[in-house]
Amino acid sequence: MTTSPLFYQAGPAMPEVSHGHGVFLWDTDGKEYLDGCSGAISCNLGHGREDLRDAMLAQLDRVAFTYRTQFENAPAVALAEALVEMTEGALEKVFFVSSGSEAVESALKLARQYFVARGEARRRHFVSLRPSYHGSTLGALGVTGYQPLEAPFADITAGSLKVPGPDFYRQRDGDRDAHVRRVLEETREKIEAAGGETVIAIVLEPVGGASTGARLVDQAYLEGLRALCDEFGCLLIFDEVLCGIGRTGTWFAYQQWGVTPDLLITAKGLGAGYYPVGALLAREAIVETVMAGGGFQHGHTYAGNPLACATGLAAIEAIRREGLLENVRARGEQLRHGLEALQARHDWIGDVRGLGLLWGVELVMDPVAKTPFPAEANLFARVTALAKEEGLLIYPRRTLNGLCGDHFLVSPPFTINEHEVEQLLERLARALDRLDREVAPLLDD
Numbered sequence: 064m065t066t067s068p069l070f071y072q073a074g075p076a077m078p079e080v081s082h083g084h085g086v087f088l089w090d091t092d093g094k095e096y097l098d099g100c101s102g103a104i105s106c107n108l109g110h111g112r113e114d115l116r117d118a119m120l121a122q123l124d125r126v127a128f129t130y131r132t133q134f135e136n137a138p139a140v141a142l143a144e145a146l147v148e149m150t151e152g153a154l155e156k157v158f159f160v161s162s163g164s165e166a167v168e169s170a171l172k173l174a175r176q177y178f179v180a181r182g183e184a185r186r187r188h189f190v191s192l193r194p195s196y197h198g199s200t201l202g203a204l205g206v207t208g209y210q211p212l213e214a215p216f217a218d219i220t221a222g223s224l225k226v227p228g229p230d231f232y233r234q235r236d237g238d239r240d241a242h243v244r245r246v247l248e249e250t251r252e253k254i255e256a257a258g259g260e261t262v263i264a265i266v267l268e269p270v271g272g273a274s275t276g277a278r279l280v281d282q283a284y285l286e287g288l289r290a291l292c293d294e295f296g297c298l299l300i301f302d303e304v305l306c307g308i309g310r311t312g313t314w315f316a317y318q319q320w321g322v323t324p325d326l327l328i329t330a331k332g333l334g335a336g337y338y339p340v341g342a343l344l345a346r347e348a349i350v351e352t353v354m355a356g357g358g359f360q361h362g363h364t365y366a367g368n369p370l371a372c373a374t375g376l377a378a379i380e381a382i383r384r385e386g387l388l389e390n391v392r393a394r395g396e397q398l399r400h401g402l403e404a405l406q407a408r409h410d411w412i413g414d415v416r417g418l419g420l421l422w423g424v425e426l427v428m429d430p431v432a433k434t435p436f437p438a439e440a441n442l443f444a445r446v447t448a449l450a451k452e453e454g455l456l457i458y459p460r461r462t463l464n465g466l467c468g469d470h471f472l473v474s475p476p477f478t479i480n481e482h483e484v485e486q487l488l489e490r491l492a493r494a495l496d497r498l499d500r501e502v503a504p505l506l507d508d
């Protein structure tokens with residue numbers, strides 16, 4: 064019998080949180096944890112911030128909730144304007160939701176309605192990558208390429224056409240360009256086999272998160288996808304739920320490659336962990352077509368409520384006021400150096416990849432063959448447990464059938480300072496030294 068009525072996932076007993084401040088959390092036994100993954104890559108500004116509390120309280124004093132079809136509310140308009148400005152006006156329209164999965168659902172439905180409104184109802188396929196993660200609701204799961212999560216639902220989700228994305232760590236095509244060309248060719252073949260006129264959109268994370276451990280795309284790949292979308296008349300959707308809102312050092316990750324999507328999804332860091340808020344951004348012409356065709360048949364009760372939007376606005380203002388995008392880039396470089404130094408110490412750290420303050424560390428049995436550890440070794444869980452014992456939170460994922468080894472994300476709050484990055488690296492180094500002793504017998508086999 065468990066003592067708690069909550070059920071999430073099977074796992075070790077968890078400490079009870081007491082409070083948080085800055086990049087640190089404390090449990091009720093007084094143990095300190097450095098939040099090296101911003102919760103679920105969501106508490107991007109750290110814990111216990113007075114400015115966010117004040118903004119939320121000020122909004123609560125006015126009104127917490129109004130329904131989006133009954134009142135316009137100033138924080139929602141201001142947050143939408145801020146988001147449009149963050150895309151430099153490339154995407155002009157905003158639809159609020161309360162989570163990443165809801166934002167993905169909204170994007171899929173808006174894209175479908177756009178083509179229905181244009182008399183192209185034959186378009187019914189989405190194209191997405193394997194591996195990828197786009198959320199836990201059935202629509203979002205349909206475009207997710209993460210076998211353990213998909214498996215129980217494969218018969219009841221509207222599955223997408225899954226194609227490989229670029230994998231610059233494991234590719235065997237020679238140089239990067241040849242690899243990108245091959246991956247794009249496979250994508251084209253999949254689209255042509257289904258019929259280009261049946262595709263609604265290509266959906267991807269510009270920087271992978273939970274499924275790929277911060278795997279990156281590149282300029283040529285995104286340009287190739289954009290060209291495919293334009294050729295087949297379908298839409299390009301970027302899922303920046305995890306990598307958006309400054310995580311990679313620019314407001315949105317795609318801005319580092321200059322390829323603009325038709326729809327953009329974001330959530331997690333938008334409310335900075337203080338209140339759930341997500342958003343779908345869209346090109347105006349798409350929204351106008353849907354509106355002219357009878358309106359967007361979609362919406363969630365809590366979408367765009369004043370408290371959510373006041374929180375999001377305060378978070379964006381804090382990033383601007385404190386110059387945190389610059390700090391993300393500077394501390395990101397420091398973190399990269401530190402993680403690469405740890406990689407040099409342990410042969411079984413196969414890859415360190417990322418951007419800004421979003422870093423993935425992949426563990427492999429053989430650094431040359433890049434063979435993952437056996438799934439039963441559960442290294443993702445071991446490394447996380449050891450880090451936690453050393454007072455560090457990291458975000459783990461299990462190995463994926465030859466596609467990716469056990470890995471974890473290091474993604475601290477944007478407010479982390481130089482000394483705290485050193486502390487993070489020291490705690491991680493201690494955890495990895497302890498893991499070294501545990502993996503030794505596996506490597507001897």
Ligand code: PMP
Pocket residue numbers: 162163164165167196197198199268272273302303304305330331
């Ligand atoms: N898309 C991506 C890229 C994500 O990383 C996540 C969450 N990890 C989601 C969608 C789903 O977001 P949520 O958990 O808020 O529903």
